[in-house]
Amino acid sequence: MAKGDPGVSTRGRRAVPRSRKGATGDPELVQLLTPEGERIESVTGPDGTEYRVDFTDEEYRSFYRDLVLVRKLDAEATALQRQGELGLWASLLGQEAAQVGSGRALRTQDMAFPTYREHGVLYCRGIDPIMPLGLFRGVDQGGWDPNEFKFNMYTIVIGAQTLHATGYAMGINMDGKTGTDEGEAVIAYFGDGATSQGDVNESFVWASVFNAPMVFFCQNNQYAISEPLERQTRIPLYRRAAGFGFPGVRVDGNDVLASYAVTRHALDNARHGQGPSLIEAYTYRMGAHTTSDDPTRYRIASEVEAWQAKDPIARMKAFLVKQKIADDDFFAEVDEQAKRESVHLRERVLEMPNPEPSSMFDHVYPNGSPLVDQQRAQFKQYLESFEGSAH
Amino acid sequence: MSRVKEFNLPDLGEGLTEGEILSWLVKVGDTIELNQPIVEVETAKAAVEIPAKWAGRVQSIFHAEGSTVEVGTPIIAIDTDPTAGPLETPAPTGDVAKASSAAGEAAKAAADSGQSGDAASGGRTPVLVGYGPRTTAAKRRPRKGVAPAAPAQPAPVPAQPAAAPARPAPAPVPSGPSNTGNGHSGPAGGARVLAKPPVRKLAKDLGVDLSTLTGSGPLGSISREDVRQAASGTPATAEPLAAALVGGTAANVGVHREQRIPVKGVRKLTAENMSRSAFTAPHVTEFLTVDMTRAMKALDRLRQRREWRDVRVSPLLLVAKAVLLAVRRHPMVNSTWAGEEIVVKDYVNLGIAAATERGLIVPNVKDAGRLTLRELADSLTDLVQTAKAGKTSPGDMSGGTLTITNVGVFGVDTGTPILPPGESAILAFGAVRKMPWVHKGKVRPRQVTTLGLSFDHRIIDGELGSRFLRDIGDFLADPEAALLAWT
Numbered sequence: 001m002a003k004g005d006p007g008v009s010t011r012g013r014r015a016v017p018r019s020r021k022g023a024t025g026d027p028e029l030v031q032l033l034t035p036e037g038e039r040i041e042s043v044t045g046p047d048g049t050e051y052r053v054d055f056t057d058e059e060y061r062s063f064y065r066d067l068v069l070v071r072k073l074d075a076e077a078t079a080l081q082r083q084g085e086l087g088l089w090a091s092l093l094g095q096e097a098a099q100v101g102s103g104r105a106l107r108t109q110d111m112a113f114p115t116y117r118e119h120g121v122l123y124c125r126g127i128d129p130i131m132p133l134g135l136f137r138g139v140d141q142g143g144w145d146p147n148e149f150k151f152n153m154y155t156i157v158i159g160a161q162t163l164h165a166t167g168y169a170m171g172i173n174m175d176g177k178t179g180t181d182e183g184e185a186v187i188a189y190f191g192d193g194a195t196s197q198g199d200v201n202e203s204f205v206w207a208s209v210f211n212a213p214m215v216f217f218c219q220n221n222q223y224a225i226s227e228p229l230e231r232q233t234r235i236p237l238y239r240r241a242a243g244f245g246f247p248g249v250r251v252d253g254n255d256v257l258a259s260y261a262v263t264r265h266a267l268d269n270a271r272h273g274q275g276p277s278l279i280e281a282y283t284y285r286m287g288a289h290t291t292s293d294d295p296t297r298y299r300i301a302s303e304v305e306a307w308q309a310k311d312p313i314a315r316m317k318a319f320l321v322k323q324k325i326a327d328d329d330f331f332a333e334v335d336e337q338a339k340r341e342s343v344h345l346r347e348r349v350l351e352m353p354n355p356e357p358s359s360m361f362d363h364v365y366p367n368g369s370p371l372v373d374q375q376r377a378q379f380k381q382y383l384e385s386f387e388g389s390a391h
Numbered sequence: 392m393s394r395v396k397e398f399n400l401p402d403l404g405e406g407l408t409e410g411e412i413l414s415w416l417v418k419v420g421d422t423i424e425l426n427q428p429i430v431e432v433e434t435a436k437a438a439v440e441i442p443a444k445w446a447g448r449v450q451s452i453f454h455a456e457g458s459t460v461e462v463g464t465p466i467i468a469i470d471t472d473p474t475a476g477p478l479e480t481p482a483p484t485g486d487v488a489k490a491s492s493a494a495g496e497a498a499k500a501a502a503d504s505g506q507s508g509d510a511a512s513g514g515r516t517p518v519l520v521g522y523g524p525r526t527t528a529a530k531r532r533p534r535k536g537v538a539p540a541a542p543a544q545p546a547p548v549p550a551q552p553a554a555a556p557a558r559p560a561p562a563p564v565p566s567g568p569s570n571t572g573n574g575h576s577g578p579a580g581g582a583r584v585l586a587k588p589p590v591r592k593l594a595k596d597l598g599v600d601l602s603t604l605t606g607s608g609p610l611g612s613i614s615r616e617d618v619r620q621a622a623s624g625t626p627a628t629a630e631p632l633a634a635a636l637v638g639g640t641a642a643n644v645g646v647h648r649e650q651r652i653p654v655k656g657v658r659k660l661t662a663e664n665m666s667r668s669a670f671t672a673p674h675v676t677e678f679l680t681v682d683m684t685r686a687m688k689a690l691d692r693l694r695q696r697r698e699w700r701d702v703r704v705s706p707l708l709l710v711a712k713a714v715l716l717a718v719r720r721h722p723m724v725n726s727t728w729a730g731e732e733i734v735v736k737d738y739v740n741l742g743i744a745a746a747t748e749r750g751l752i753v754p755n756v757k758d759a760g761r762l763t764l765r766e767l768a769d770s771l772t773d774l775v776q777t778a779k780a781g782k783t784s785p786g787d788m789s790g791g792t793l794t795i796t797n798v799g800v801f802g803v804d805t806g807t808p809i810l811p812p813g814e815s816a817i818l819a820f821g822a823v824r825k826m827p828w829v830h831k832g833k834v835r836p837r838q839v840t841t842l843g844l845s846f847d848h849r850i851i852d853g854e855l856g857s858r859f860l861r862d863i864g865d866f867l868a869d870p871e872a873a874l875l876a877w878t
Contacts, residue, residue: 079426083444084401292404294437297785343425385534 028236029282030262031252035310037318043258045249046238051261057325063256064316064326065334066100070120071313072338073129076345077119077136081291085349086136090117094254094286097312098219100124101259102281105267106187108150113165113188116154117219121189125151129341130348139352143363159197162188162216166203169212169276178213183271186214187263193224195240196232204244204278213270215263216241216278219253221285226298238280246276253283254312284310357383394472395450397465398443404436411459411655412466413438421449422473429467432460448473459655585612597622657750668812672728676807676845677856681864682828683709684838689870702765703772706840707743707797710820711767713866714795715739715760716877721859724816725792728849742794742811743771745778753811754783755791795820805843815850818863819843840867 030043030051042052055063074092081089092099099120106112106125114121116132123129127149135142135154146152155161165188177184194200195218207214220237222229233240241248251262259281266277284307288295295304320326361376400410413431417423426442429449433439450468454460470478584601586594590613594601599621606613654662686709694704718725718739726735741759745752754777756762756770777783793815796808799822806819821841828837844860851859866873 076426079442082401082403082439082441084399088405288437291439292436294439294785296438297789300786387533 029250029252030258031255032258033255033315035315037315037322047247053257053261060325067096067313068334069338070096070123072342074119076342087138088136088290090290091287092117092119094284095219096120097256098253098259098281098283101256102217102263105260105263109184111150111186113152113161115189116156118189133349139355159190159194159199162190162200162203166207166212169214170210172213178271178273185267185270187217189217192220192229192232195237207276208245211275214276215266218280220280221283225289238278241278248278250280250282253281254310395468395470396445397468399463400460400466402462403434403439407434409459409461410434412454412456414456417449419449445469445471447471590615594618661751664812665809668810672810672847674845675848677860678843679860679864680841681867682837683823683840683867686867686870687838702768708768713863717859717862724851724859726815726850727813733850736792740790740792742791744796747778754778754787805841808845815847817845
């Protein structure tokens with residue numbers, strides 16, 4: 001971020017200058033950029049909070065750049081899976097704005113707990129996008145150091161990370177690290193399907209009663225693999241928060257600016273000691289659940305087309321063009337960078353070394369263990385009993 | 392590394408063993424870019440496009456559209472540096488294709504002989520990622536400095552030559568010592584026969600003595616197939632049979648007069664569904680012959696109405712309506728046998744069996760019970776046209792609750808249809824013919840059809856099935872009155 005706190009202002013402004021219906025016709029949807037690329041100056045959320053953003057041209061361009069890069073790198077990973085180089089890939093296609101918007105709203109000291117699809121958040125945390133690919137290539141266990149990046153490991157178990165996040169946030173409270181601008185906050189990502197999990201509901205309870213400094217960020221992409229949203233809930237998901245005793249808001253998840261504004265506001269509330277909140281980023285998974293899935297079996301083409309018209313990147317581009325914030329040279333340069341980085345990513349994936357068999361013993365205990373040492377030695381001896389190379 | 396790179400079909404979704412080439416998006420000689428879609432492949436999980444792994448020029452394509460390819464087999468060769476002049480060995484592409492497909496065949500043969508009995512009999516072979524299950528026989532690297540004669544050591548590789556008929560003809564009692572002398576001892580040695588527990592169970596059930604068999608599986612273990620063959624007394628090869636035939640009337644029994652069609656795609660699915668249904672759901676079929684003259688006249692009147700002018704109206708529409716109304720009166724027929732319970736559905740996804748170029752498919756009209764007659768007509772037209780165009784999506788075919796098969800269009804009178812799996816009733820609608828019929832006390836030519844209803848007798852008793860069929864017949868005999876009476 002160029003400025004220390006790029007202009008989210010949420011309080012003390014005049015009320016409701018323009019209240020308008022969002023992309024879905026839902027008056028409760030916070031939106032600052034329409035699918036046609038029109039800026040809405042400010043929007044009032046369901047609890048009266050006013051959301052607005054004020055970015056420099058350079059910042060607007062950088063949002064666009066992140067969106068394009070994140071999509072391109074994701075597409076490259078999908079291609080690598082199709083070519084037999086990754087075992088599996090969970091594409092974020094269509095959810096770039098929700099991830100880039102919320103990811104960039106995090107401050108350095110904030111901690112993120114992702115699912116297995118938060119490649120965009122990972123990118124915005126400044127993490128090398130190669131990191132999760134080792135996991136999906138099967139050459140490591142995805143074991144990066146969460147504290148180093150303030151970004152927990154990808155969690156495959158649906159909803160489990162919300163519990164980890166809640167515990168972490170409760171720890172922040174116990175350390176007394178809230179109440180100031182430098183306070184810490186936690187964001188837990190999950191999907192619409194996870195809201196049916198006990199883990200998530202338990203997290204809501206604990207976070208609420210312990211006033212944990214955290215944001216529950218639900219990317220509602222409409223499908224839990226093949227199960228549509230109407231099989232998860234009878235009310236808009238964000239309204240569930242009220243029953244647990246904290247605020248909830250629905251944001252247009254295909255609007256990167258609104259996603260940023262809403263997340264930044266919720267995180268700042270949390271870091272100032274005002275407890276948890278739920279954000280429902282209303283979006284759509286344009287691709288398959290994972291590369292093992294075929295969405296044409298459970299949803300119709302017209303639905304996908306309708307969401308195509310709400311594409312997060314197209315609307316940002318339309319905005320930049322209309323406002324003359326960016327020209328063709330800029331867009332070409334971004335595309336060129338995306339291509340370059342994706343080729344670079346591919347090359348590095350193909351060069352990933354196969355792990356040493358004995359490396360499986362390395363991280364069992366942080367400080368080692370005699371028993372594990374013994375097992376490692378036995379295993380080494382076993383491997384050496386063969387002729388030829390180690391593996 | 393060679394300039395020309397071959398791309399092997401990867402495992403596209405966690406544990407798949409094969410895929411069908413749906414269509415090639417490039418042809419030999421095309422210049423392609425990295426990640427350009429080159430081929431569409433359908434697996435058991437999804438139809439996906441595969442992007443090119445390298446930029447370059449397509450050198451050869453090894454498998455035609457429609458062929459089923461094992462994971463790990465080369466499907467395309469790409470010249471990754473086409474500007475560097477002609478290839479060093481300028482083999483015509485045909486040869487390259489032949490050689491490589493031969494390699495593929497070899498791999499396949501190895502797979503057939505090397506895999507465990509379970510895999511050979513169509514079971515799913517577990518695999519994590521990459522190129523699917525191992526397609527060659529397990530081969531261990533030799534251990535250092537271990538005496539080959541060590542007694543605890545099993546023979547390193549299955550000793551039987553895979554190609555030869557390793558499975559004995561119904562066994563002459565084995566003469567233990569005559570077994571090969573490489574320590575791979577037969578049953579006479581007192582060693583325990585190698586076989587997995589399910590195979591042992593199968594042998595016990597079929598009354599086969601495992602100790603009389605020689606296994607064809609890894610390390611000489613006995614596979615399911617070995618047991619089955621021993622039980623059926625079928626020799627592993629057809630040679631004796633062929634030999635017997637050659638002497639006499641064999642002239643007409645040549646292989647060249649038989650056509651072998653691989654079982655796959657729609658055919659495979661149909662076969663699986665039909666056998667499953669036929670052997671799990673006890674079917675009963677009843678027939679009813681109906682005078683449809685009034686109904687046909689009603690259809691004519693319907694066609695003449697202004698708002699129905701552009702709508703395709705067929706007798707099938709009336710039959711569909713009849714079924715939907717009858718279901719409302721007898722909801723139990725619209726149900727599924729789910730083992731411990733019977734699931735009765737409040738909605739009807741009405742399946743219509745359609746003959747297409749790809750074979751029989753059964754798309755269904757979702758929640759057909761809620762549609763008006765006009766909506767139903769449009770849905771049926773749409774469904775049939777989509778099916779004929781080969782564009783029916785899997786979603787359109789799943790979730791059917793009750794089906795109509797319109798065998799009348801083939802000019803036959805009726806049939807005893809087999810239930811689609813998960814459904815409890817299916818109606819065959821025969822041809823509507825002018826037939827002599829007693830009408831108001833006199834024999835008149837009337838438009839008559841025969842309905843055939845098969846139902847799952849676990850759920851539907853004769854009484855319910857009969858009432859349901861009777862109601863359909865009543866509607867078709869006099870739709871106006873039935874509508875007035877029931878709705």
